[in-house]
Amino acid sequence: MPATPSTMLALGASAADFHLPNVVTGEAVSLKDYSGAKALLVAFVSPHCPFVKHIQQELGQIARDYSDRGLHIAAISSNDAVAYPADSLENLKIWAQEQDYSFWVLFDEEQSVAKAYNAACTPDFFLFGADHKLVYRGQLDDSRPKNELPVTGKDLRAAIDAVLSGQSVSQEQRASIGCNIKWKAGNEPSYFQAPAPALAAA
Numbered sequence: 001m002p003a004t005p006s007t008m009l010a011l012g013a014s015a016a017d018f019h020l021p022n023v024v025t026g027e028a029v030s031l032k033d034y035s036g037a038k039a040l041l042v043a044f045v046s047p048h049c050p051f052v053k054h055i056q057q058e059l060g061q062i063a064r065d066y067s068d069r070g071l072h073i074a075a076i077s078s079n080d081a082v083a084y085p086a087d088s089l090e091n092l093k094i095w096a097q098e099q100d101y102s103f104w105v106l107f108d109e110e111q112s113v114a115k116a117y118n119a120a121c122t123p124d125f126f127l128f129g130a131d132h133k134l135v136y137r138g139q140l141d142d143s144r145p146k147n148e149l150p151v152t153g154k155d156l157r158a159a160i161d162a163v164l165s166g167q168s169v170s171q172e173q174r175a176s177i178g179c180n181i182k183w184k185a186g187n188e189p190s191y192f193q194a195p196a197p198a199l200a201a202a
Contacts, residue, residue, distance in 0.1 A: 003051070004121040004180035007191050008137055011171065015040065015132040016116035020076065020106035023092040029074070029104055031132070038070030038130050039163040041156075044114060044181065045075045045105070046122040047095035048086035051178035054145045055123060056099055058153045062160070063102050069164050070130075073103035078114035079122070079182040081107075087182070114181055115189050121178035127159050127169075135163055138173040 017031045034040050043059065045052050063073050075096075079087035089107050096105040108114055117126055127136035136159035143149040155174065162169045183192060 002179075003177045004193065005175040005177055006124045006137060006139075007118040007120045008173070008175055009118045009126065009134060011134050011137070013134040015042065015126075015128045015134070016113065018074075018076075018106070018108070018113040018116070020108055020113060021089070023077075023089055023105045023107050024096055029106055034072045034074060036070075037072035039066075039072070039160055040128040040132065041071060041073045041160070042117060042126040042128070043073060043075045044117070044119040044122055044124040045077055046079050046084075046087055046179060046182075047077070047091060048084065049122045049179040050145050052122050054143065055140050055151055055153075058140065058151045059123075060099055060101055062153055062157065066160055066164070067102060071160055071164065075101070075103060075105045076108050076113055076119075077105065077122075078108035078111045078119065080111075080184045081109070083184075084182050111181070111183060111187055118189075118191060119181060120191065120193070121176060121180055123178050124176050124181075125156055127156070127163065129163050135159065135169040136173060137176075139176045142174075144177060 019030045022029050081088040129135050140156045141152050141154045143151045159169045
């Protein structure tokens, strides 16, 4: 299947603010609502993307495993919901409830938040420390659809463990691989690249 790598935003970048609706409650959520987090994971997702489907259970498990240690998660869908109805607000709500996610799933209808984070694919992960400075961006682990490697979350979990224990996160980080964000026609960012099929098994 076609695949797109993450852009690998510069480490140390500040978390961009956002004001997005919670797909379940409709309430507006912004960056300040995560101000008490010891670590903040911003994850760009899509319920229909096979790369996200492949790791969606592990994402929920990470939330459960680290919730009492201070990790907060903001899962954001930025896909064009008109061209891709599976990513509509209503379908995102159904997906979030089916997965029983303990974190908020947010809808970036204008795609401005994806651009602010240089998000390129789903899943795309950005981990910030308590000061909202970027310490990790990259893959969940080496598993991909059809490569038969188990989903363990080892790369992301190692980064989370480091942040929560006050240690430095290794700067040896591998790009996430996934479906490209489905940009609205004419709204593609300058960093947008057409999917490269050869990356699918990477």
